[in-house]
Amino acid sequence: MTERLQSIAISGADALDVLRNASLSQVVQGEIEKIILSGAFAPGEKLNEKVLADRLGVSRGPVRESFQALHARGLVEMIPNRGVFVQQITRHDAVAIYDVRAGLFGTACRLLAERITTAQIGALKSLVAQMDVAGSQRDLEAYFPLNIAFHSAIVTGTNNSVLADTYFGMVRRLHLFRARGLVHGGGFESSNIEHRVILDALDVRDPHAAFEAGFLHVQAGKARIVTSGDGSPASP
Amino acid sequence: MTERLQSIAISGADALDVLRNASLSQVVQGEIEKIILSGAFAPGEKLNEKVLADRLGVSRGPVRESFQALHARGLVEMIPNRGVFVQQITRHDAVAIYDVRAGLFGTACRLLAERITTAQIGALKSLVAQMDVAGSQRDLEAYFPLNIAFHSAIVTGTNNSVLADTYFGMVRRLHLFRARGLVHGGGFESSNIEHRVILDALDVRDPHAAFEAGFLHVQAGKARIVTSGDGSPASP
DNA sequence: GTTTTGCAAATTGCTGACAATATGCACGTG
DNA sequence: CACGTGCATATTGTCAGCAATTTGCAAAAC
Numbered sequence: 001m002t003e004r005l006q007s008i009a010i011s012g013a014d015a016l017d018v019l020r021n022a023s024l025s026q027v028v029q030g031e032i033e034k035i036i037l038s039g040a041f042a043p044g045e046k047l048n049e050k051v052l053a054d055r056l057g058v059s060r061g062p063v064r065e066s067f068q069a070l071h072a073r074g075l076v077e078m079i080p081n082r083g084v085f086v087q088q089i090t091r092h093d094a095v096a097i098y099d100v101r102a103g104l105f106g107t108a109c110r111l112l113a114e115r116i117t118t119a120q121i122g123a124l125k126s127l128v129a130q131m132d133v134a135g136s137q138r139d140l141e142a143y144f145p146l147n148i149a150f151h152s153a154i155v156t157g158t159n160n161s162v163l164a165d166t167y168f169g170m171v172r173r174l175h176l177f178r179a180r181g182l183v184h185g186g187g188f189e190s191s192n193i194e195h196r197v198i199l200d201a202l203d204v205r206d207p208h209a210a211f212e213a214g215f216l217h218v219q220a221g222k223a224r225i226v227t228s229g230d231g232s233p234a235s236p
Numbered sequence: 237m238t239e240r241l242q243s244i245a246i247s248g249a250d251a252l253d254v255l256r257n258a259s260l261s262q263v264v265q266g267e268i269e270k271i272i273l274s275g276a277f278a279p280g281e282k283l284n285e286k287v288l289a290d291r292l293g294v295s296r297g298p299v300r301e302s303f304q305a306l307h308a309r310g311l312v313e314m315i316p317n318r319g320v321f322v323q324q325i326t327r328h329d330a331v332a333i334y335d336v337r338a339g340l341f342g343t344a345c346r347l348l349a350e351r352i353t354t355a356q357i358g359a360l361k362s363l364v365a366q367m368d369v370a371g372s373q374r375d376l377e378a379y380f381p382l383n384i385a386f387h388s389a390i391v392t393g394t395n396n397s398v399l400a401d402t403y404f405g406m407v408r409r410l411h412l413f414r415a416r417g418l419v420h421g422g423g424f425e426s427s428n429i430e431h432r433v434i435l436d437a438l439d440v441r442d443p444h445a446a447f448e449a450g451f452l453h454v455q456a457g458k459a460r461i462v463t464s465g466d467g468s469p470a471s472p
Numbered sequence: 473g474t475t476t477t478g479c480a481a482a483t484t485g486c487t488g489a490c491a492a493t494a495t496g497c498a499c500g501t502g
Numbered sequence: 503c504a505c506g507t508g509c510a511t512a513t514t515g516t517c518a519g520c521a522a523t524t525t526g527c528a529a530a531a532c
Contacts, residue, residue, distance in 0.1 A: 048482095049483075059516060060517085060518095061300075062517095065300055065304045069304040080262075080484090080523095081522085081523050099347055099396055103343025107340075107343070108339075110451075162329070162332045163336045163339070166336060215343075260485070286514095297485085316514090317515075318514080319514070
């Protein structure tokens with residue numbers, strides 16, 4: 001058992017404690033997910049059961065179980081008797097996912113507008129202010145985590161875990177598209193203006209305006225990928 | 237192989253063709269899902285691997301794989317070393333799911349408003365008219381499938397499979413709550429009035445009004461379950 | 473030269489068996 | 503009589519192995 005845990009600890013340090021609360025399949029699933037989202041496997045690439053099992057130091061059983069979960073989450077594609085492949089996200093798919101993400105984020109804004117506390121408003125204001133600074137300095141490294149924190153604060157602030165899980169699931173799936181390098185950081189100057197519109201709607205607790213602002217903000221992000229490359233692997 | 241297929245054909249007739257395109261795990265998953273949603277297993281009830289495997293005529297492997305997929309879809313709960321249980325939906329959970337469903341349905345209405353064809357509008361008008369008839373006759377048996385068709389037409393009409401899958405996933409999860417018999421058909425008179433509001437917004441292709449109408453329509457459905465019983469198994 | 477055929481290797485799908493953990497119950501103890 | 507202890511049973515978690523399918527490649531046929 002000790003040797004197995006060691007071999008699992010390829011990418012995690014606290015694997016020992018993890019296994020007390022999660023089955024090996026769950027750990028394996030997390031590892032494979034990390035590998036996929038890290039971009040180590042390109043979309044459309046095949047995931048060999050045995051290779052993954054050996055790499056993680058487990059047998060094929062847990063790996064196969066993980067595949068089912070990852071498939072249900074839209075991260076891999078399964079073809080009977082052929083194998084499992086990293087889900088390919090076409091531009092059409094990305095647009096569809098973006099639309100859902102926009103609807104979910106708008107919904108989060110709307111729900112939050114009805115229950116937001118002054119403390120939450122303050123936290124969001126702080127984030128927007130920090131993004132203003134990072135934006136004026138063209139500091140993408142600083143802007144990115146703040147941007148994520150802003151969105152996360154809104155989504156998790158609704159206290160609706162189903163909404164949060166679904167939303168982050170869409171974000172994860174979009175990572176498969178981002179892995180192609182089509183989503184660049186461009187346009188983050190206008191992005192914070194939109195953040196302010198959202199914040200204003202939340203500040204006055206206007207659900208209607210909050211949805212609209214949140215929805216359009218994500219749609220603006222979608223517009224960027226739509227106008228960029230076609231998402232195909234290097235057309236000649 | 238023949239005997240296995242026969243034993244699978246417990247609830248399905250065309251299992252032979254199915255196995256050509258789907259793995260045994262997928263078939264087993266569908267069967268277990270049917271069993272769960274049929275209410276044969278109560279929420280919170282344990283799903284014994286061996287019992288299910290024997291019942292479906294397969295070994296535990298495919299059953300365990302199915303559990304992972306069902307867990308990812310929010311239909312079962314998994315506790316390490318303890319087992320798998322039918323997901324329990326508290327009233328709080330149901331409210332959360334309803335809010336997400338409302339957001340998704342509103343989003344579907346909004347997206348559809350921008351691209352709806354006259355043929356689609358005609359089909360929706362027909363459904364609303366039929367529901368008017370069924371409603372005036374208090375014919376719940378006729379009203380229900382029409383109601384589902386109306387919602388499905390809107391959601392699938394967006395041509396966004398991600399949106400549709402996510403929406404129907406929420407509906408499925410709500411079935412776990414419905415199984416307790418808390419959602420009664422009451423209020424279906426006002427329901428069709430709301431349908432008409434949605435239809436009007438789609439007819440004039442007003443995305444803003446369409447979202448609002450769709451969102452509030454589902455929220456009205458949520459209000460019914462909130463005001464009904466508390467969702468606990470028989471309080472004394 | 474291109475296509476088709478046939479075999480060998482690799483891979484998937486599934487099953488049965490073994491180790492680890494949890495459960496239930498009888499028993500003893502305070 | 504309540505409560506904890508220890509063992510037998512049941513169940514879960516994982517693994518190794520076998521059948522079925524696919525894949526890759528070489529040889530033959532056109």
